[in-house]
Amino acid sequence: MGLMWRDLRLLAGDIGLIAAKDLRIEWRARTTLGQVLPFALLVLVLFGFALNANRPTLELATPGLLWMTVLFATVVAVQRSVAVESIDGAGRMLLLSGMAPAAAFGGKALAVAVQLLAVVAVLLPGVVLLYGAEIESLPLAVVASLAATAGLAAAGSLLGAVVAGVRAHQTVLPILLLPVVAPVLIAATRAFEDALGKAAVNGWSWVGLLAGFTVVNVALGAVAYGPLMEEA
Amino acid sequence: MSAVRLEGAVVLLGRFPALAGADLSVDPGEVVLVRGPNGAGKSTLLHLCAGLLPLSEGRGEVLGCDLGADRAAVRRRVGLLGHDTALYGELSPAENLDLWARASRVDAAVVPGALGRLGVPERLWAVPSTRLSAGQRRRVALAAIVVRRPELWLLDEPHAGLDGDGRELVSDLMSEAASAGAAVVLASHETGPADDLATRTVTMAGGTVGADAV
Amino acid sequence: MSRAGTGDPKRLAGYLDGPARTGSRFTFWLGAATLAGFAGVAALGLLVVPADDVQGDTVRIIFVHVPSALGAYAAFGLTALGSVMWLWRRSEWWDITAHAGAEVAVLLCGLTLVTGMLWGRPTWGTYWEWGDVRLVTTLILFLVMVGYLSVRALGGTAGSVATRAAVVGLVGAVNIGIVNRSVNWWANRTLHQQSSLTEGRLEDLTLLTLVLAFVVAAMAIWWMVMHRFRIGWLERQLADRDIHQAVRARRAEAGR
Numbered sequence: 062m063g064l065m066w067r068d069l070r071l072l073a074g075d076i077g078l079i080a081a082k083d084l085r086i087e088w089r090a091r092t093t094l095g096q097v098l099p100f101a102l103l104v105l106v107l108f109g110f111a112l113n114a115n116r117p118t119l120e121l122a123t124p125g126l127l128w129m130t131v132l133f134a135t136v137v138a139v140q141r142s143v144a145v146e147s148i149d150g151a152g153r154m155l156l157l158s159g160m161a162p163a164a165a166f167g168g169k170a171l172a173v174a175v176q177l178l179a180v181v182a183v184l185l186p187g188v189v190l191l192y193g194a195e196i197e198s199l200p201l202a203v204v205a206s207l208a209a210t211a212g213l214a215a216a217g218s219l220l221g222a223v224v225a226g227v228r229a230h231q232t233v234l235p236i237l238l239l240p241v242v243a244p245v246l247i248a249a250t251r252a253f254e255d256a257l258g259k260a261a262v263n264g265w266s267w268v269g270l271l272a273g274f275t276v277v278n279v280a281l282g283a284v285a286y287g288p289l290m291e292e293a
Numbered sequence: 294m295s296a297v298r299l300e301g302a303v304v305l306l307g308r309f310p311a312l313a314g315a316d317l318s319v320d321p322g323e324v325v326l327v328r329g330p331n332g333a334g335k336s337t338l339l340h341l342c343a344g345l346l347p348l349s350e351g352r353g354e355v356l357g358c359d360l361g362a363d364r365a366a367v368r369r370r371v372g373l374l375g376h377d378t379a380l381y382g383e384l385s386p387a388e389n390l391d392l393w394a395r396a397s398r399v400d401a402a403v404v405p406g407a408l409g410r411l412g413v414p415e416r417l418w419a420v421p422s423t424r425l426s427a428g429q430r431r432r433v434a435l436a437a438i439v440v441r442r443p444e445l446w447l448l449d450e451p452h453a454g455l456d457g458d459g460r461e462l463v464s465d466l467m468s469e470a471a472s473a474g475a476a477v478v479l480a481s482h483e484t485g486p487a488d489d490l491a492t493r494t495v496t497m498a499g500g501t502v503g504a505d506a507v
Numbered sequence: 508m509s510r511a512g513t514g515d516p517k518r519l520a521g522y523l524d525g526p527a528r529t530g531s532r533f534t535f536w537l538g539a540a541t542l543a544g545f546a547g548v549a550a551l552g553l554l555v556v557p558a559d560d561v562q563g564d565t566v567r568i569i570f571v572h573v574p575s576a577l578g579a580y581a582a583f584g585l586t587a588l589g590s591v592m593w594l595w596r597r598s599e600w601w602d603i604t605a606h607a608g609a610e611v612a613v614l615l616c617g618l619t620l621v622t623g624m625l626w627g628r629p630t631w632g633t634y635w636e637w638g639d640v641r642l643v644t645t646l647i648l649f650l651v652m653v654g655y656l657s658v659r660a661l662g663g664t665a666g667s668v669a670t671r672a673a674v675v676g677l678v679g680a681v682n683i684g685i686v687n688r689s690v691n692w693w694a695n696r697t698l699h700q701q702s703s704l705t706e707g708r709l710e711d712l713t714l715l716t717l718v719l720a721f722v723v724a725a726m727a728i729w730w731m732v733m734h735r736f737r738i739g740w741l742e743r744q745l746a747d748r749d750i751h752q753a754v755r756a757r758r759a760e761a762g763r
Contacts, residue, residue: 075396078395079396082381082384085383085384086383089384089421145381148382149378149379149380149382150377151379151381152379153345153379154381154389154392154393154396154437155396156345156368157343157345157368157369157371157373158368158393158397159368159396159397160397219678220674220675220678222674223671223674227661227662227663229661233654233657233658233661236653237654237657237658239650240647240650240651240654240686241678241679243647243689244682244685244688247690247693248689267692270685270692273685277682277685281678281681285674285677285678288594288670288673289670289671289674291347291364291365292347292666292667292670303754305664305750307662307663307664308749309753310750310754313753313755313757313758347664347666349664349666349750499758499760499761499762500754500758500760501757501758501761503761
């Protein structure tokens with residue numbers, strides 16, 4: 062038992078180490094802050110044009126548009142997360158360190174999840190201001206966002222590792238990732254419909270599905286990241 | 294026990310056999326210089342010994358670990374200096390080495406000593422690595438190997454891009470490591486400072502290792 | 508690399524272990540029986556089985572739609588199993604099987620979607636009905652499998668392609684279940700007719716034809732997977748031969 066706790070503590074420490082590393086790199090490179098967040102806001106504005114700035118339509122479509130935008134941001138964030146390891150052979154450090162692949166996966170996914178949460182944190186006020194949405198249940202919105210971004214980050218980081226080191230990785234990642242995360246789009250949108258008072262659905266039951274998706278994909282990543290690292 | 298023993302090692306990069314049946318044996322305490330023109334397979338040989346590439350044919354053993362069965366175990370015990378520096382550009386030298394030490398379960402307190410040993414000026418320790426000169430980044434990459442104190446040093450053109458001072462430093466490091474019982478394999482395509490250091494020289498061509506050159 | 512499937516068998520025969528063909532006496536007769544089965548199902552389904560009281564002639568499409576849907580999931584199951592076996596045992600045999608299953612799955616998914624939409628138009632008045640859980644799930648599966656095949660086409664060593672593809676297969680297999688659940692909750696107003704089979708609503712002749720269609724579909728899948736597997740196997744042998752030649756050429760470069 063004692064040994065197991067020690068292993069878990071080491072694993073958690075390594076996950077924190079990698080997540081902190083990626084977030085620090087992102088903070089300095091200003092990719093999320095300078096490119097992904099403005100991109101997300103831009104998409105909101107463009108949707109406004111596309112839907113003819115029609116208030117009722119926008120209000121109805123708000124939860125879906127918001128999560129669609131987060132999905133796009135996921136692709137960008139994961140691509141960046143993969144690229145960080147390939148520049149100047151930096152990822153070799155992780156390989157040679159002998160760190161458990163599950164820890165490397167957990168750390169990279171955690172860093173992506175934090176960035177996606179930042180995107181949601183910008184988009185949510187964005188839809189309130191631009192689309193006139195009203196937040197009726199902040200706890201539901203927060204918990205759903207946590208579960209959804211964690212799931213997106215887990216599936217994204219695993220599939221990002223699938224295409225790491227491949228020349229065509231920029232174009233292949235979306236076709237691998239977007240079909241698989243369809244449940245997140247469905248569930249997070251429904252949860253937000255409840256949280257923004259747009260539809261009479263039980264948002265919390267959708268949070269359950271998001272949690273299930275996250276747990277399953279974190280487990281897949283913990284198992285499958287190792288073989289992928291070996292092949293890189 | 295040999296530090297490295299390769300027999301008929303074939304390594305594919307995509308469909309190209311970068312190593313086409315390489316044999317090599319290195320004992321602890323040896324400094325082996327691998328010579329050969331560009332494209333002979335020197336870098337691939339070093340990466341194979343570091344456990345970074347799968348062996349597609351032949352046999353290989355590094356530090357007692359079978360390359361076919363457990364490359365991960367090999368990776369934990371070697372130090373590799375490649376063409377690239379394997380540093381995160383946005384992180385400073387100190388941050389890079391601190392991360393490296395923690396990830397490899399080495400006491401991070403040795404980091405300042407290693408940076409000092411490689412003559413990286415203290416004012417550069419907290420500067421993002423991309424802002425360092427190529428020579429300075431190379432010194433930081435070498436400091437990473439010092440941090441780990443590996444049993445096998447694998448150095449790809451270690452003297453390239455360094456000034457006279459740096460070259461001397463690298464040579465000192467290698468002889469120190471060898472006298473402490475580590476094995477050193479270094480690759481170089483030019484005659485230079487590496488020649489005097491080597492206890493043995495082998496020549497590579499066409500993905501194979503030839504008999505000792507004179 | 509040349510593809511064995513498009514090469515001249517006689518040219519290949521010299522340096523391959525075993526015959527450079529994808530067929531055998533068994534697959535020949537299996538293929539012949541499958542063709543005869545297709546003809547039988549077509550004759551029964553189009554000429555003998557009476558039109559449905561409610562749906563009229565459109566009901567006949569189930570003889571194509573339902574077997575291809577089940578077949579698509581069976582072929583995908585083969586890919587999922589092969590993916591796991593590659594990751595677990597690094598079995599090349601299973602890797603080739605996974606690839607073969609994926610190509611058949613894409614084909615059958617496509618057939619399922621097209622026949623489903625063709626049936627939906629006269630029956631529901633729309634080609635695509637978002638409330639139909641099975642059709643939506645099948646579309647997602649189709650997209651996942653297209654992604655799987657695109658990963659297989661990325662290139663690299665055989666081992667790295669196999670591992671990348673196997674992870675996609677595994678991720679797809681696990682998540683397609685969640686996709687199905689989520690679409691089900693989302694649109695619990697499904698239009699898909701409840702399984703007519705289990706409700707015993709089908710007439711004897713229709714049921715017989717459907718069962719025959721299942722058997723023929725299984726035979727067709729078997730035939731396709733066997734051929735595709737052998738193409739994959741021959742491709743591996745050719746690739747190995749190319750690599751051996753490349754190794755020899757590289758050694759010759761050094762005069763060794």
